[in-house]
Amino acid sequence: MIFTTKAEYGVRLLVQLGLQGGGQPVSLKAIAEAESLPLAYLERIAALLKKAGIVEATRGAHGGYRLAHPAADITMDQVVLALEGHIAPMDCFFDDRDGRVLCSHQDDAQLCATKLLWTRVQMGVIKSLQRTTLAELVEFSAHKTSLPTELPGADDGRSRDQEPARLSR
Numbered sequence: 528m529i530f531t532t533k534a535e536y537g538v539r540l541l542v543q544l545g546l547q548g549g550g551q552p553v554s555l556k557a558i559a560e561a562e563s564l565p566l567a568y569l570e571r572i573a574a575l576l577k578k579a580g581i582v583e584a585t586r587g588a589h590g591g592y593r594l595a596h597p598a599a600d601i602t603m604d605q606v607v608l609a610l611e612g613h614i615a616p617m618d619c620f621f622d623d624r625d626g627r628v629l630c631s632h633q634d635d636a637q638l639c640a641t642k643l644l645w646t647r648v649q650m651g652v653i654k655s656l657q658r659t660t661l662a663e664l665v666e667f668s669a670h671k672t673s674l675p676t677e678l679p680g681a682d683d684g685r686s687r688d689q690e691p692a693r694l695s696r
Contacts, residue, residue, distance in 0.1 A: 530611060536564050537572045537610045538603070538664065544582065545598040545665035552584075552591030572610065579609035598665050604656035614652055 543558045555573055559566040573592055576582045583595045594601065607614065 530607065532568075533572055533575075533610045534607050536562075536569060537576060537606055539564065540569060540572060540592075541576070541581070541594070541601065541606060541661050542664050542668050544592060544594050545661050546669060547593070550593075552589065552593045554591040557591075575609055576606070579605065581606060581609060594661070598662035599660050601661040602657050603659040603661070603664075604653055606661075607656055614649055614656075 539562050540555075540558055543561060544553055547553050555569050556566060558564070559569050573582060573584070577584055577592075580595055581601060582592045584590070584592055
C-alpha cells in the first residue's frame with residue numbers, strides 16, 4: 528500500500544502546526560518554506576483538512592491555519608481518510624456506497640482467494656493509524672522521544688526489528 532504525497536505533506540503540515548502550539552495561526556507560506564513543500568499543493572491539502580474539521584483557517588494579514596482540536600485528539604486515520612479516502616491495500620479493493628471496501632474479483636458464487644489476507648493487511652494499517660496521534664508525531668519531531676522498538680498494542684512479544692520466520696522448502 529502506497530500513500531501519496533498528499534498524505535505525507537498533510538501530516539508534515541499538521542506536525543508543523545502542532546509544533547507551534549496551536550495559539551496563533553501559522554501561514555502556509557511559512558510551513559511550505561520550513562518543510563520545503565510546494566505552496567500551491569499545500570493550499571489544496573489544507574483545504575481538505577479544513578473541510579474535514581482537522582484545521583481551522585483565519586483570514587487576514589495575521590491569518591493562517593491552526594489545529595481545530597488538541598494534537599492528542601487527532602489520529603492519523605482521520606488525516607489519511609480526509610486526504611486519501613478509504614484505505615485499500617490492493618487496486619481490486621473498492622469502496623461501495625456504504626463506505627465498505629469490497630473486492631472486485633468477488634462475484635456472488637465465488638470468494639476471492641486472497642481477500643482474507645488483504646482484509647487483514649487493511650485492518651492492520653487502519654489500526655496502526657488509529658493508534659497514532661498527532662501529539663506523538665509532534666513529540667517525536669521535537670526530538671523528545673525515539674522510535675519505539677515494539678509496536679504499541681502488539682501482543683506477540685516480538686520487537687519490530689526481529690525478522691519474521693522464513694518458509695522452509
